[in-house]
Amino acid sequence: MLNKLISNILPYMPQKLVWQFSKDYIAGETIDDAVQAALKLNEEGILTTIDVLGEFIKNLDEAEANKNEYLEVIEKAEKANVKGNYSLKPTFFGLLIDKEVAYKHIREVVEKAASYNNFVRIDMEDTPCTDMEIDIFRRIKEEFPENVGLVLQSYLKRTHQDIKNLKDLHSEEVPLNFRLCKGIYVEPASLAYKKYDEINQHFLEDIELMIKEGMYPAIATHDKPVIEGSYKLLEKYNYPKEKYEFQMLYGVTPALRKSVLDAGHTMRVYVPFGQHWFGYCTRRVKENPSMAMVIIKAIFFKG
Numbered sequence: 557m558l559n560k561l562i563s564n565i566l567p568y569m570p571q572k573l574v575w576q577f578s579k580d581y582i583a584g585e586t587i588d589d590a591v592q593a594a595l596k597l598n599e600e601g602i603l604t605t606i607d608v609l610g611e612f613i614k615n616l617d618e619a620e621a622n623k624n625e626y627l628e629v630i631e632k633a634e635k636a637n638v639k640g641n642y643s644l645k646p647t648f649f650g651l652l653i654d655k656e657v658a659y660k661h662i663r664e665v666v667e668k669a670a671s672y673n674n675f676v677r678i679d680m681e682d683t684p685c686t687d688m689e690i691d692i693f694r695r696i697k698e699e700f701p702e703n704v705g706l707v708l709q710s711y712l713k714r715t716h717q718d719i720k721n722l723k724d725l726h727s728e729e730v731p732l733n734f735r736l737c738k739g740i741y742v743e744p745a746s747l748a749y750k751k752y753d754e755i756n757q758h759f760l761e762d763i764e765l766m767i768k769e770g771m772y773p774a775i776a777t778h779d780k781p782v783i784e785g786s787y788k789l790l791e792k793y794n795y796p797k798e799k800y801e802f803q804m805l806y807g808v809t810p811a812l813r814k815s816v817l818d819a820g821h822t823m824r825v826y827v828p829f830g831q832h833w834f835g836y837c838t839r840r841v842k843e844n845p846s847m848a849m850v851i852i853k854a855i856f857f858k859g
């Protein structure tokens with residue numbers, strides 16, 4: 557109840573107040589902010605993946621502008637020698653307005669990253685987008701085998717099968733590269749596991765399948781039991797360090813992040829930035845009202 561109430565009033569709260577809890581999780585408003593944050597993480601031995609935050613777009617002009625912003629991000633990050641790649645959300649490029657236009661924009665962003673021998677991760681959004689996002693990934697992966705990866709969500713009942721279905725795109729020379737996360741959207745019980753233990757169990761089963769197939773898992777979690785379960789699997793299969801990585805969100809669980817890094821694993825941090833941070837934060841809380849407790853804690857405990 558309280559969470560729902562907060563998620564409803566949040567959009568009317570002063571942006572300055574909301575910034576107090578957001579600033580630890582968002583790199584800033586400009587490309588330069590993101591590049592600086594990424595370089596700082598690089599100094600700690602952490603790789604990055606930069607993401608431009610966006611509201612749902614209303615027309616294809618916005619999709620075009622967003623594509624141009626990504627091209628600029630890549631240009632600036634590469635010139636600054638950031639050690640990292642890029643993540644994007646297909647709806648930001650018009651997926652829900654015109655799938656073909658979104659495909660063309662995403663393809664162009666991947667082409668740009670490929671010109672620097674770099675890589676773009678296609679984030680996974682909610683289930684109305686899943687098939688379309690897998691399809692776009694498939695088409696682009698065929699053209700740029702080394703420069704694109706996809707996110708899969710362990711809470712979705714279909715994910716294990718999706719990994720198997722995509723196996724035809726895998727080879728030993730250019731392995732499939734999947735980021736596995738739990739999944740952030742509120743999905744119906746017919747499509748998604750709901751219990752913490754179930755989601756974790758499927759997370760580790762999906763990672764094990766990727767390891768057995770020789771794929772490149774990017775293990776994206778801040779959950780200690782999942783990290784420890786992943787360690788056990790990596791050890792069981794004696795999986796080489798260059799064939800996987802861990803990932804975390806900017807500003808989240810820095811002590812745990814350091815422990816993973818200190819144990820000798822590759823760590824990549826997701827660096828979100830953009831002018832639309834306020835809309836992004838309030839929408840995220842609306843999607844997942846339990847996030848509201850994070851805000852309350854931040855306001856009361858961090859001032």
Ligand SMILES: Cc1cc2nc3c(=O)[nH]c(=O)nc-3n(C[C@H](O)[C@H](O)[C@H](O)COP(=O)(O)OP(=O)(O)OC[C@H]3O[C@@H](n4cnc5c(N)ncnc54)[C@H](O)[C@@H]3O)c2cc1C
Nearest residue numbers: 679680707737738739740776777778779803804805808826
């Ligand atoms: C690099 C990266 C990329 C992602 N990309 C996607 C994507 O494309 N699609 C998608 O649906 N989801 C994505 N997610 C989000 C993911 O699905 C989860 O919602 C999120 O990571 C929380 O799950 P968890 O595995 O950390 O476990 P949880 O069980 O949710 O959390 C474990 C613990 O981590 C801490 N924690 C987790 N999240 C936060 C937070 N935001 N602030 C403070 N503490 C926190 C808390 O201490 C919590 O107890 C991504 C996550 C990461 C790390």
